[in-house]
Amino acid sequence: MGADGEELLSFAVIKDEPPPEVSAAGHDRSVVPIKASAIDAWLRPGRGDLAARCAILDDRERPYYEHRMAA
Secondary structure (H helix, E strand, C coil): CCCCCCCCCCCCCCEECCCHHHHHCCCCCEECCCCHHHHHHHHCCCCCCHHHHHHHHHCCCCCCCCCCCCC
16 A cells, blocks of 8 residues: 555566576576465565565576577
């Protein structure tokens, strides 16, 4: 909730070094995908629980991205 009690709709994108296949496509950053099981903990962290939030980022999904050239 915002300061005035209204819903606050927002988002953020956390980026990090890319996996090799993304780097090979010419990108120097990549989105950090948070596991579905960690979303609630990410959105509702305990006060001052920085270590837990860092652990969520470290235990991220690691998808493989396939790169294809457009015709």
